[in-house]
Amino acid sequence: MPRPLSLALIAAIALSGPVAANPDLGAYLAARQAGLTQDYDAAATYFGKALTRDPSNPALRENALTAQIAVGRVENALPVAQAMLAEGQNGQMANLVLLAEATRTEDWDRVVDLMEAGLEVGPMIDGLTQAWxxxxxxxxxxxLEAFDEMVETSGLRSFGYLHKAAALAQVGDLAAADDILSRPPEQGVVPSRASVLTHVQVLARLGRFEPAQEVLDEGFGPNPAPELRAIRAQVADGVVPKGAGMADTPRAAVAHLFLSLAEALQGGEAQPSYLLMYAQAAAYIDPDLARAHVMAARLLDEIGQHDLAAATFARVDPADPAFLTAELGRAEALRAQGRTEAAIEVLSQLARGHDDVALVHASLGDIHREAEDYAAANTAYDTALSLYGPDHPSRWWVTYARGITHERMDQWDSAEADFRAALRLEPGQPSVLNYLGYSMVEMGENLDEALAMxxxxxxARPDSGAIIDSLGWVLFKLGRYDEAVTHMERAVELEPVDPIVTDHLGDTYWMVGRAVEARFQWRRALSFDPDPELAERIRRKLEVGLEEVMHEEGQTPADMAYDTD
Structure with a gap:
Protein backbone atom coordinates (compact mmCIF):
# COMPACT_ATOMS: atom_id res chain seq x y z
CA MET A 1 0.00 0.00 0.00
CA PRO A 2 1.47 3.41 -0.92
CA ARG A 3 2.12 6.08 1.63
CA PRO A 4 -0.74 8.47 2.30
CA LEU A 5 -0.50 11.59 0.18
CA SER A 6 0.24 13.79 3.16
CA LEU A 7 3.36 11.78 4.02
CA ALA A 8 4.38 11.47 0.40
CA LEU A 9 4.21 15.23 0.08
CA ILE A 10 6.79 15.63 2.82
CA ALA A 11 8.98 13.12 1.01
CA ALA A 12 8.55 15.08 -2.20
CA ILE A 13 9.94 18.18 -0.59
CA ALA A 14 12.81 16.27 0.97
CA LEU A 15 13.81 14.53 -2.24
CA SER A 16 13.48 17.45 -4.59
CA GLY A 17 16.89 18.93 -3.94
CA PRO A 18 17.88 22.36 -2.61
CA VAL A 19 14.44 23.94 -2.76
CA ALA A 20 15.60 27.00 -0.85
CA ALA A 21 17.50 28.05 -3.95
CA ASN A 22 14.53 27.35 -6.20
CA PRO A 23 12.82 30.51 -7.46
CA ASP A 24 9.50 28.67 -7.49
CA LEU A 25 9.57 27.71 -3.81
CA GLY A 26 5.96 28.88 -3.49
CA ALA A 27 4.70 26.03 -5.67
CA TYR A 28 6.46 23.46 -3.47
CA LEU A 29 5.08 24.95 -0.27
CA ALA A 30 1.58 25.36 -1.71
CA ALA A 31 1.62 21.76 -2.95
CA ARG A 32 2.77 20.55 0.45
CA GLN A 33 0.02 22.44 2.26
CA ALA A 34 -2.63 21.28 -0.21
CA GLY A 35 -1.57 17.68 0.28
CA LEU A 36 -1.58 17.94 4.06
CA THR A 37 -5.16 19.23 3.96
CA GLN A 38 -6.14 16.73 1.23
CA ASP A 39 -7.12 19.59 -1.07
CA TYR A 40 -6.48 17.52 -4.17
CA ASP A 41 -7.56 20.13 -6.69
CA ALA A 42 -5.00 22.60 -5.37
CA ALA A 43 -2.41 19.84 -4.97
CA ALA A 44 -2.82 18.88 -8.63
CA THR A 45 -2.30 22.49 -9.68
CA TYR A 46 0.72 23.22 -7.51
CA PHE A 47 2.45 19.89 -8.04
CA GLY A 48 2.06 20.49 -11.75
CA LYS A 49 3.81 23.83 -11.37
CA ALA A 50 6.53 22.32 -9.19
CA LEU A 51 7.05 19.56 -11.72
CA THR A 52 7.80 22.06 -14.48
CA ARG A 53 10.77 23.23 -12.39
CA ASP A 54 12.03 19.70 -11.65
CA PRO A 55 10.40 17.41 -14.25
CA SER A 56 12.37 14.25 -13.46
CA ASN A 57 11.90 14.29 -9.69
CA PRO A 58 10.33 10.88 -8.88
CA ALA A 59 8.56 12.00 -5.71
CA LEU A 60 7.07 15.04 -7.43
CA ARG A 61 5.95 12.87 -10.32
CA GLU A 62 4.27 10.33 -8.03
CA ASN A 63 2.47 13.02 -6.07
CA ALA A 64 1.44 14.99 -9.16
CA LEU A 65 -0.19 11.99 -10.77
CA THR A 66 -1.73 10.88 -7.45
CA ALA A 67 -3.42 14.27 -7.07
CA GLN A 68 -4.69 14.13 -10.66
CA ILE A 69 -6.17 10.67 -10.09
CA ALA A 70 -7.83 11.85 -6.88
CA VAL A 71 -9.74 14.61 -8.65
CA GLY A 72 -10.76 12.28 -11.47
CA ARG A 73 -8.42 13.62 -14.15
CA VAL A 74 -6.59 10.38 -14.88
CA GLU A 75 -5.85 11.53 -18.43
CA ASN A 76 -3.69 14.33 -16.97
CA ALA A 77 -1.74 11.77 -14.96
CA LEU A 78 -1.02 9.63 -18.03
CA PRO A 79 1.94 11.63 -19.47
CA VAL A 80 3.64 11.57 -16.07
CA ALA A 81 3.13 7.81 -15.75
CA GLN A 82 4.45 7.24 -19.27
CA ALA A 83 7.54 9.32 -18.53
CA MET A 84 8.16 7.36 -15.35
CA LEU A 85 7.90 4.07 -17.25
CA ALA A 86 10.26 5.29 -19.98
CA GLU A 87 12.87 6.33 -17.42
CA GLY A 88 12.57 3.21 -15.27
CA GLN A 89 10.90 4.95 -12.33
CA ASN A 90 8.55 2.49 -10.67
CA GLY A 91 5.46 3.51 -8.71
CA GLN A 92 2.19 1.80 -7.83
CA MET A 93 0.01 4.73 -8.85
CA ALA A 94 1.91 5.20 -12.11
CA ASN A 95 1.38 1.51 -12.86
CA LEU A 96 -2.30 1.86 -12.04
CA VAL A 97 -2.63 4.71 -14.55
CA LEU A 98 -0.84 2.79 -17.30
CA LEU A 99 -2.99 -0.28 -16.76
CA ALA A 100 -6.18 1.80 -16.64
CA GLU A 101 -5.33 3.52 -19.91
CA ALA A 102 -4.54 0.29 -21.75
CA THR A 103 -7.80 -1.21 -20.51
CA ARG A 104 -9.86 1.88 -21.32
CA THR A 105 -8.66 1.77 -24.93
CA GLU A 106 -9.10 -2.04 -25.01
CA ASP A 107 -5.47 -2.44 -26.02
CA TRP A 108 -5.27 -5.99 -24.69
CA ASP A 109 -1.88 -6.68 -26.22
CA ARG A 110 -0.56 -3.68 -24.29
CA VAL A 111 -2.09 -5.01 -21.06
CA VAL A 112 -0.39 -8.38 -21.52
CA ASP A 113 2.91 -6.72 -22.45
CA LEU A 114 2.82 -4.54 -19.33
CA MET A 115 2.10 -7.55 -17.13
CA GLU A 116 4.85 -9.64 -18.71
CA ALA A 117 7.28 -6.72 -18.33
CA GLY A 118 6.74 -6.87 -14.57
CA LEU A 119 4.31 -4.00 -14.03
CA GLU A 120 2.58 -4.50 -10.68
CA VAL A 121 -0.38 -2.87 -8.99
CA GLY A 122 -1.42 -5.69 -6.67
CA PRO A 123 -2.03 -9.46 -6.89
CA MET A 124 -5.79 -9.22 -7.40
CA ILE A 125 -5.65 -6.42 -9.98
CA ASP A 126 -2.70 -7.91 -11.85
CA GLY A 127 -4.00 -11.46 -12.14
CA LEU A 128 -7.61 -10.71 -13.00
CA THR A 129 -6.79 -7.87 -15.42
CA GLN A 130 -4.47 -10.18 -17.34
CA ALA A 131 -7.18 -12.86 -17.41
CA TRP A 132 -9.66 -10.36 -18.85
CA LEU A 144 -9.89 -19.64 -17.97
CA GLU A 145 -6.49 -20.93 -16.86
CA ALA A 146 -5.67 -17.45 -15.55
CA PHE A 147 -8.98 -17.24 -13.68
CA ASP A 148 -8.32 -20.68 -12.17
CA GLU A 149 -4.91 -19.44 -10.99
CA MET A 150 -6.68 -16.66 -9.10
CA VAL A 151 -9.13 -19.16 -7.61
CA GLU A 152 -6.15 -21.05 -6.20
CA THR A 153 -4.54 -17.87 -4.81
CA SER A 154 -5.00 -17.46 -1.07
CA GLY A 155 -7.72 -14.95 -0.25
CA LEU A 156 -8.83 -14.49 -3.86
CA ARG A 157 -10.97 -17.59 -4.45
CA SER A 158 -14.30 -15.73 -4.39
CA PHE A 159 -13.08 -12.98 -6.71
CA GLY A 160 -11.59 -15.53 -9.08
CA TYR A 161 -14.80 -17.51 -9.31
CA LEU A 162 -16.96 -14.41 -9.76
CA HIS A 163 -14.88 -13.10 -12.64
CA LYS A 164 -14.66 -16.55 -14.20
CA ALA A 165 -18.46 -16.82 -14.09
CA ALA A 166 -18.83 -13.35 -15.61
CA ALA A 167 -16.41 -14.25 -18.41
CA LEU A 168 -18.30 -17.48 -19.14
CA ALA A 169 -21.56 -15.51 -19.25
CA GLN A 170 -20.03 -13.01 -21.67
CA VAL A 171 -19.12 -15.77 -24.14
CA GLY A 172 -22.53 -17.41 -23.78
CA ASP A 173 -21.72 -20.38 -21.54
CA LEU A 174 -24.58 -19.55 -19.18
CA ALA A 175 -24.89 -23.04 -17.71
CA ALA A 176 -21.26 -23.04 -16.59
CA ALA A 177 -21.67 -19.54 -15.13
CA ASP A 178 -24.80 -20.64 -13.25
CA ASP A 179 -22.97 -23.68 -11.92
CA ILE A 180 -20.29 -21.48 -10.34
CA LEU A 181 -22.72 -18.90 -8.95
CA SER A 182 -25.05 -21.56 -7.50
CA ARG A 183 -22.36 -23.11 -5.31
CA PRO A 184 -22.44 -22.46 -1.55
CA PRO A 185 -20.19 -19.55 -0.49
CA GLU A 186 -17.56 -21.79 1.07
CA GLN A 187 -17.11 -23.53 -2.28
CA GLY A 188 -17.69 -20.67 -4.68
CA VAL A 189 -18.51 -16.97 -4.50
CA VAL A 190 -19.14 -15.04 -1.30
CA PRO A 191 -22.44 -13.18 -1.88
CA SER A 192 -22.07 -9.55 -2.88
CA ARG A 193 -24.06 -7.05 -4.88
CA ALA A 194 -22.08 -7.96 -8.00
CA SER A 195 -22.44 -11.71 -7.56
CA VAL A 196 -26.18 -11.52 -6.88
CA LEU A 197 -26.91 -9.30 -9.87
CA THR A 198 -24.67 -11.37 -12.15
CA HIS A 199 -26.49 -14.52 -11.09
CA VAL A 200 -29.88 -12.84 -11.59
CA GLN A 201 -28.94 -11.87 -15.13
CA VAL A 202 -27.57 -15.35 -15.93
CA LEU A 203 -30.76 -17.00 -14.67
CA ALA A 204 -32.94 -14.53 -16.58
CA ARG A 205 -31.00 -15.18 -19.78
CA LEU A 206 -31.62 -18.88 -19.21
CA GLY A 207 -35.34 -18.12 -18.95
CA ARG A 208 -35.42 -19.08 -15.27
CA PHE A 209 -37.17 -15.97 -13.97
CA GLU A 210 -38.63 -17.48 -10.81
CA PRO A 211 -35.23 -18.58 -9.44
CA ALA A 212 -33.86 -15.20 -10.53
CA GLN A 213 -36.53 -13.50 -8.41
CA GLU A 214 -35.65 -15.74 -5.45
CA VAL A 215 -31.94 -14.88 -5.74
CA LEU A 216 -32.80 -11.17 -5.94
CA ASP A 217 -35.08 -11.29 -2.89
CA GLU A 218 -32.59 -13.32 -0.87
CA GLY A 219 -29.78 -10.92 -1.75
CA PHE A 220 -31.52 -7.58 -1.17
CA GLY A 221 -34.56 -8.31 0.99
CA PRO A 222 -38.05 -6.83 0.76
CA ASN A 223 -36.94 -3.17 0.67
CA PRO A 224 -34.16 -2.88 -1.93
CA ALA A 225 -32.47 0.38 -2.87
CA PRO A 226 -34.41 2.46 -5.42
CA GLU A 227 -32.03 1.63 -8.29
CA LEU A 228 -32.76 -2.09 -7.80
CA ARG A 229 -36.52 -1.76 -8.10
CA ALA A 230 -36.42 -1.55 -11.89
CA ILE A 231 -34.44 -4.80 -12.01
CA ARG A 232 -36.98 -6.47 -9.73
CA ALA A 233 -39.86 -5.26 -11.91
CA GLN A 234 -38.19 -6.49 -15.10
CA VAL A 235 -37.55 -9.93 -13.66
CA ALA A 236 -41.13 -10.12 -12.38
CA ASP A 237 -42.34 -9.30 -15.92
CA GLY A 238 -40.15 -11.99 -17.48
CA VAL A 239 -37.71 -9.52 -19.02
CA VAL A 240 -33.94 -9.96 -18.93
CA PRO A 241 -32.72 -6.92 -16.95
CA LYS A 242 -30.36 -4.83 -19.02
CA GLY A 243 -26.99 -4.14 -17.42
CA ALA A 244 -27.86 -6.01 -14.25
CA GLY A 245 -24.77 -8.23 -14.29
CA MET A 246 -21.26 -7.34 -13.26
CA ALA A 247 -20.17 -6.47 -16.81
CA ASP A 248 -20.93 -7.28 -20.43
CA THR A 249 -17.46 -6.51 -21.85
CA PRO A 250 -13.89 -7.20 -20.66
CA ARG A 251 -13.29 -3.45 -20.30
CA ALA A 252 -16.35 -3.06 -18.06
CA ALA A 253 -15.27 -6.11 -16.07
CA VAL A 254 -11.85 -4.62 -15.32
CA ALA A 255 -13.50 -1.35 -14.30
CA HIS A 256 -15.65 -3.33 -11.91
CA LEU A 257 -12.53 -5.12 -10.66
CA PHE A 258 -10.89 -1.83 -9.68
CA LEU A 259 -14.10 -0.70 -7.99
CA SER A 260 -14.61 -4.00 -6.17
CA LEU A 261 -11.12 -3.78 -4.68
CA ALA A 262 -11.95 -0.36 -3.24
CA GLU A 263 -15.24 -1.72 -1.91
CA ALA A 264 -13.55 -4.77 -0.39
CA LEU A 265 -11.00 -2.63 1.46
CA GLN A 266 -13.54 -0.09 2.69
CA GLY A 267 -14.10 -0.25 6.42
CA GLY A 268 -10.66 -1.72 7.05
CA GLU A 269 -7.32 -0.04 7.64
CA ALA A 270 -7.04 1.47 4.15
CA GLN A 271 -7.36 5.25 4.09
CA PRO A 272 -10.16 6.84 2.02
CA SER A 273 -7.51 8.62 -0.06
CA TYR A 274 -6.08 5.23 -1.09
CA LEU A 275 -9.49 3.77 -1.98
CA LEU A 276 -10.20 6.90 -4.00
CA MET A 277 -7.42 6.00 -6.44
CA TYR A 278 -9.16 2.77 -7.42
CA ALA A 279 -12.65 4.25 -7.58
CA GLN A 280 -11.47 7.06 -9.88
CA ALA A 281 -9.50 4.61 -12.03
CA ALA A 282 -12.64 2.48 -12.38
CA ALA A 283 -14.63 5.52 -13.49
CA TYR A 284 -11.90 6.39 -16.01
CA ILE A 285 -11.88 2.90 -17.50
CA ASP A 286 -15.67 2.83 -17.80
CA PRO A 287 -17.31 6.27 -17.49
CA ASP A 288 -20.72 4.55 -17.59
CA LEU A 289 -20.01 2.72 -14.33
CA ALA A 290 -22.15 4.97 -12.16
CA ARG A 291 -21.26 3.18 -8.94
CA ALA A 292 -17.61 4.15 -9.43
CA HIS A 293 -18.56 7.84 -9.61
CA VAL A 294 -20.79 7.44 -6.57
CA MET A 295 -18.09 5.73 -4.52
CA ALA A 296 -15.44 8.28 -5.54
CA ALA A 297 -17.81 11.09 -4.57
CA ARG A 298 -18.58 9.53 -1.20
CA LEU A 299 -14.88 9.12 -0.46
CA LEU A 300 -14.23 12.75 -1.39
CA ASP A 301 -17.10 13.75 0.89
CA GLU A 302 -15.62 11.66 3.71
CA ILE A 303 -12.25 13.33 3.21
CA GLY A 304 -13.93 16.74 3.45
CA GLN A 305 -13.65 17.73 -0.22
CA HIS A 306 -17.35 18.49 -0.50
CA ASP A 307 -17.12 20.63 -3.65
CA LEU A 308 -15.29 17.88 -5.54
CA ALA A 309 -17.76 15.35 -4.15
CA ALA A 310 -20.74 17.31 -5.45
CA ALA A 311 -19.13 17.63 -8.88
CA THR A 312 -18.35 13.91 -8.96
CA PHE A 313 -21.89 12.92 -8.00
CA ALA A 314 -23.08 15.12 -10.87
CA ARG A 315 -21.22 12.93 -13.39
CA VAL A 316 -23.88 10.22 -13.13
CA ASP A 317 -26.19 10.19 -16.15
CA PRO A 318 -29.82 11.12 -15.30
CA ALA A 319 -30.94 8.02 -17.22
CA ASP A 320 -28.86 5.71 -15.02
CA PRO A 321 -30.70 3.82 -12.24
CA ALA A 322 -28.07 5.12 -9.80
CA PHE A 323 -28.96 8.76 -10.59
CA LEU A 324 -31.30 8.99 -7.61
CA THR A 325 -28.59 7.76 -5.24
CA ALA A 326 -26.10 10.17 -6.79
CA GLU A 327 -28.43 13.16 -6.43
CA LEU A 328 -29.12 12.32 -2.80
CA GLY A 329 -25.35 12.25 -2.29
CA ARG A 330 -24.90 15.52 -4.16
CA ALA A 331 -27.48 17.20 -1.95
CA GLU A 332 -25.65 15.99 1.16
CA ALA A 333 -22.31 17.24 -0.19
CA LEU A 334 -23.85 20.65 -0.91
CA ARG A 335 -25.32 20.74 2.59
CA ALA A 336 -21.92 19.90 4.07
CA GLN A 337 -20.49 22.85 2.12
CA GLY A 338 -23.05 25.13 3.75
CA ARG A 339 -24.97 25.51 0.48
CA THR A 340 -28.31 24.62 2.03
CA GLU A 341 -30.48 26.36 -0.56
CA ALA A 342 -28.71 24.55 -3.40
CA ALA A 343 -29.19 21.25 -1.58
CA ILE A 344 -32.89 21.96 -1.08
CA GLU A 345 -33.24 22.73 -4.79
CA VAL A 346 -31.58 19.43 -5.75
CA LEU A 347 -33.89 17.48 -3.46
CA SER A 348 -36.97 19.44 -4.52
CA GLN A 349 -36.29 18.63 -8.18
CA LEU A 350 -35.67 15.02 -7.24
CA ALA A 351 -38.97 14.90 -5.34
CA ARG A 352 -40.80 16.18 -8.40
CA GLY A 353 -39.21 13.54 -10.63
CA HIS A 354 -39.39 10.71 -8.09
CA ASP A 355 -42.54 11.59 -6.18
CA ASP A 356 -43.15 7.94 -5.28
CA VAL A 357 -39.80 7.45 -3.50
CA ALA A 358 -40.16 7.93 0.25
CA LEU A 359 -36.42 8.36 0.83
CA VAL A 360 -36.34 11.49 -1.32
CA HIS A 361 -39.09 13.16 0.71
CA ALA A 362 -37.53 12.05 3.99
CA SER A 363 -34.19 13.56 2.92
CA LEU A 364 -35.93 16.78 1.92
CA GLY A 365 -37.60 16.85 5.32
CA ASP A 366 -34.25 16.41 7.06
CA ILE A 367 -32.63 19.34 5.28
CA HIS A 368 -35.67 21.61 5.83
CA ARG A 369 -35.54 20.67 9.52
CA GLU A 370 -31.84 21.52 9.67
CA ALA A 371 -32.64 24.87 8.03
CA GLU A 372 -35.32 25.38 10.73
CA ASP A 373 -38.14 25.48 8.17
CA TYR A 374 -40.21 23.15 10.30
CA ALA A 375 -43.48 23.52 8.40
CA ALA A 376 -41.81 22.50 5.12
CA ALA A 377 -40.06 19.65 6.92
CA ASN A 378 -43.36 18.43 8.31
CA THR A 379 -44.95 18.41 4.86
CA ALA A 380 -42.07 16.37 3.45
CA TYR A 381 -42.18 13.92 6.35
CA ASP A 382 -45.95 13.50 5.91
CA THR A 383 -45.37 12.55 2.27
CA ALA A 384 -42.57 10.13 3.17
CA LEU A 385 -44.71 8.39 5.79
CA SER A 386 -47.57 8.06 3.32
CA LEU A 387 -45.20 6.16 1.01
CA TYR A 388 -43.36 3.97 3.49
CA GLY A 389 -44.99 0.64 4.25
CA PRO A 390 -46.09 -0.04 7.84
CA ASP A 391 -43.09 -2.29 8.50
CA HIS A 392 -40.41 -0.32 6.64
CA PRO A 393 -37.25 -0.04 8.81
CA SER A 394 -36.99 3.72 8.20
CA ARG A 395 -40.51 4.46 9.38
CA TRP A 396 -39.52 4.95 13.03
CA TRP A 397 -36.86 7.51 12.11
CA VAL A 398 -39.17 9.64 9.96
CA THR A 399 -41.88 9.50 12.63
CA TYR A 400 -39.31 10.60 15.23
CA ALA A 401 -38.03 13.40 12.98
CA ARG A 402 -41.58 14.65 12.40
CA GLY A 403 -42.06 14.63 16.16
CA ILE A 404 -39.08 16.97 16.46
CA THR A 405 -40.59 19.41 13.94
CA HIS A 406 -43.91 19.36 15.83
CA GLU A 407 -42.05 20.04 19.08
CA ARG A 408 -40.13 22.94 17.52
CA MET A 409 -43.44 24.44 16.32
CA ASP A 410 -44.88 24.14 19.87
CA GLN A 411 -47.31 21.44 18.78
CA TRP A 412 -46.62 19.27 21.80
CA ASP A 413 -49.57 16.90 21.58
CA SER A 414 -48.63 15.97 18.00
CA ALA A 415 -44.95 15.76 18.93
CA GLU A 416 -45.58 13.45 21.87
CA ALA A 417 -47.83 11.25 19.73
CA ASP A 418 -45.06 10.89 17.13
CA PHE A 419 -42.37 10.17 19.72
CA ARG A 420 -44.48 7.45 21.31
CA ALA A 421 -45.36 6.03 17.89
CA ALA A 422 -41.64 5.91 17.04
CA LEU A 423 -41.00 3.97 20.26
CA ARG A 424 -43.71 1.48 19.36
CA LEU A 425 -41.98 0.97 16.01
CA GLU A 426 -38.49 0.80 17.54
CA PRO A 427 -38.82 -0.06 21.26
CA GLY A 428 -35.95 1.13 23.43
CA GLN A 429 -34.50 3.42 20.77
CA PRO A 430 -32.09 5.65 22.78
CA SER A 431 -32.43 8.83 20.69
CA VAL A 432 -36.23 8.78 20.92
CA LEU A 433 -36.22 7.92 24.62
CA ASN A 434 -33.82 10.77 25.29
CA TYR A 435 -35.66 13.37 23.20
CA LEU A 436 -39.07 12.53 24.64
CA GLY A 437 -37.73 12.28 28.17
CA TYR A 438 -35.79 15.55 27.94
CA SER A 439 -38.78 17.35 26.41
CA MET A 440 -40.98 16.24 29.30
CA VAL A 441 -38.32 17.40 31.75
CA GLU A 442 -38.20 20.85 30.13
CA MET A 443 -41.98 21.06 30.32
CA GLY A 444 -42.02 19.84 33.91
CA GLU A 445 -44.30 16.92 33.01
CA ASN A 446 -44.16 13.22 33.87
CA LEU A 447 -40.76 13.54 35.53
CA ASP A 448 -40.71 10.01 36.90
CA GLU A 449 -41.51 8.57 33.45
CA ALA A 450 -38.95 10.92 31.90
CA LEU A 451 -36.29 9.71 34.35
CA ALA A 452 -37.04 6.07 33.53
CA MET A 453 -36.81 6.78 29.80
CA ALA A 460 -27.85 1.83 26.04
CA ARG A 461 -25.46 4.68 25.22
CA PRO A 462 -23.30 5.43 28.25
CA ASP A 463 -20.84 7.48 26.18
CA SER A 464 -23.41 9.87 24.69
CA GLY A 465 -22.85 13.31 26.16
CA ALA A 466 -26.32 14.49 25.15
CA ILE A 467 -28.03 11.56 26.88
CA ILE A 468 -25.91 11.78 30.04
CA ASP A 469 -26.70 15.51 30.15
CA SER A 470 -30.41 14.67 29.97
CA LEU A 471 -30.01 12.22 32.85
CA GLY A 472 -28.31 14.85 34.97
CA TRP A 473 -30.91 17.43 34.01
CA VAL A 474 -33.93 15.32 34.99
CA LEU A 475 -32.28 14.64 38.35
CA PHE A 476 -31.74 18.40 38.66
CA LYS A 477 -35.42 19.02 37.96
CA LEU A 478 -36.34 16.43 40.59
CA GLY A 479 -34.17 18.27 43.13
CA ARG A 480 -31.63 15.45 43.36
CA TYR A 481 -28.70 17.82 42.90
CA ASP A 482 -25.89 15.72 44.39
CA GLU A 483 -26.73 12.89 41.99
CA ALA A 484 -27.08 15.35 39.13
CA VAL A 485 -23.55 16.70 39.64
CA THR A 486 -21.89 13.37 38.87
CA HIS A 487 -23.77 12.95 35.60
CA MET A 488 -23.31 16.58 34.55
CA GLU A 489 -19.57 16.38 35.10
CA ARG A 490 -19.46 13.24 32.96
CA ALA A 491 -21.57 14.94 30.28
CA VAL A 492 -19.10 17.83 30.09
CA GLU A 493 -16.25 15.34 29.71
CA LEU A 494 -18.09 13.85 26.73
CA GLU A 495 -19.22 17.20 25.25
CA PRO A 496 -16.53 19.63 26.42
CA VAL A 497 -17.50 22.58 24.21
CA ASP A 498 -21.29 22.31 24.20
CA PRO A 499 -22.73 25.53 25.69
CA ILE A 500 -25.98 23.91 26.89
CA VAL A 501 -24.26 21.03 28.69
CA THR A 502 -21.73 23.40 30.28
CA ASP A 503 -24.53 25.76 31.35
CA HIS A 504 -26.36 22.83 32.95
CA LEU A 505 -23.23 21.92 34.91
CA GLY A 506 -23.04 25.49 36.16
CA ASP A 507 -26.66 25.38 37.31
CA THR A 508 -26.06 22.10 39.10
CA TYR A 509 -22.96 23.41 40.87
CA TRP A 510 -24.96 26.45 41.99
CA MET A 511 -27.65 24.30 43.54
CA VAL A 512 -25.13 22.37 45.66
CA GLY A 513 -23.49 25.53 46.96
CA ARG A 514 -20.47 25.60 44.62
CA ALA A 515 -21.14 29.14 43.42
CA VAL A 516 -17.58 29.96 42.32
CA GLU A 517 -17.42 26.86 40.14
CA ALA A 518 -20.91 27.58 38.82
CA ARG A 519 -19.90 31.03 37.63
CA PHE A 520 -16.77 29.57 36.04
CA GLN A 521 -18.87 27.08 34.05
CA TRP A 522 -21.35 29.78 32.98
CA ARG A 523 -18.46 31.90 31.67
CA ARG A 524 -17.14 28.84 29.81
CA ALA A 525 -20.58 28.31 28.30
CA LEU A 526 -20.57 31.91 27.03
CA SER A 527 -17.24 31.27 25.30
CA PHE A 528 -18.82 28.44 23.27
CA ASP A 529 -21.08 30.80 21.29
CA PRO A 530 -24.52 29.87 22.67
CA ASP A 531 -27.65 31.13 20.94
CA PRO A 532 -28.62 34.72 21.91
CA GLU A 533 -31.44 33.71 24.25
CA LEU A 534 -29.26 31.31 26.24
CA ALA A 535 -26.39 33.81 26.29
CA GLU A 536 -28.64 36.49 27.79
CA ARG A 537 -29.93 34.08 30.44
CA ILE A 538 -26.37 33.08 31.39
CA ARG A 539 -25.32 36.74 31.72
CA ARG A 540 -28.30 37.35 33.98
CA LYS A 541 -27.31 34.38 36.17
CA LEU A 542 -23.82 35.80 36.48
CA GLU A 543 -25.35 39.08 37.67
CA VAL A 544 -27.94 37.88 40.18
CA GLY A 545 -27.59 34.12 40.62
CA LEU A 546 -29.66 31.18 39.47
CA GLU A 547 -32.45 31.30 42.02
CA GLU A 548 -33.22 34.96 41.21
CA VAL A 549 -33.38 34.17 37.48
CA MET A 550 -35.72 31.27 38.19
CA HIS A 551 -37.87 33.55 40.32
CA GLU A 552 -38.01 36.11 37.49
CA GLU A 553 -39.09 33.35 35.11
CA GLY A 554 -41.81 32.18 37.47
CA GLN A 555 -40.06 28.91 38.19
CA THR A 556 -39.97 27.33 41.62
CA PRO A 557 -36.74 25.41 42.14
CA ALA A 558 -36.82 22.30 44.28
CA ASP A 559 -35.51 22.70 47.80
CA MET A 560 -31.91 23.81 47.51
CA ALA A 561 -29.41 21.38 48.91
CA TYR A 562 -27.16 24.11 50.25
CA ASP A 563 -27.21 27.82 50.93
CA THR A 564 -25.31 29.56 48.09
CA ASP A 565 -24.66 32.77 49.97
Missing part, protein backbone atom coordinates in the same frame (compact mmCIF):
# COMPACT_ATOMS: atom_id res chain seq x y z
CA UNK A 133 -7.08 -9.24 -21.40
CA UNK A 134 -7.00 -12.80 -22.72
CA UNK A 135 -10.81 -12.76 -22.91
CA UNK A 136 -10.53 -9.53 -24.88
CA UNK A 137 -7.99 -11.14 -27.20
CA UNK A 138 -10.36 -14.06 -27.81
CA UNK A 139 -8.07 -16.54 -26.05
CA UNK A 140 -10.71 -18.01 -23.74
CA UNK A 141 -8.76 -21.17 -22.89
CA UNK A 142 -5.82 -19.10 -21.64
CA UNK A 143 -8.21 -16.77 -19.82
CA UNK A 454 -33.53 8.66 30.06
CA UNK A 455 -32.01 6.04 32.37
CA UNK A 456 -32.85 3.40 29.75
CA UNK A 457 -31.28 5.55 27.03
CA UNK A 458 -28.16 6.15 29.14
CA UNK A 459 -27.76 2.43 29.79
Missing amino acids: AFVGKGQMDVA IEEAAA
